[in-house]
Amino acid sequence: MKITDLRLFHNHEPVIEIFRYFHSKVINRLREVVFEEFAAAQRWAYFYQYVDI
Numbered sequence: 001m002k003i004t005d006l007r008l009f010h011n012h013e014p015v016i017e018i019f020r021y022f023h024s025k026v027i028n029r030l031r032e033v034v035f036e037e038f039a040a041a042q043r044w045a046y047f048y049q050y051v052d053i
Contacts, residue, residue: 006045009034 011031015023 011034012022012027015026015030019026
């Protein structure tokens with residue numbers, strides 16, 4: 001069920017698609033870049049979920 005128009009980004013999905021496994025080093029780097037670029041874009045909201053495996 002969709003409650004808001006905010007988008008949820010699953011940072012592990014593109015990494016698994018490319019590497020075919022949960023490559024945590026790449027996922028962490030991708031997460032950092034997304035956070036930095038989102039902050040620079042001065043957007044008003046970003047939902048983030050962290051799961052430590």
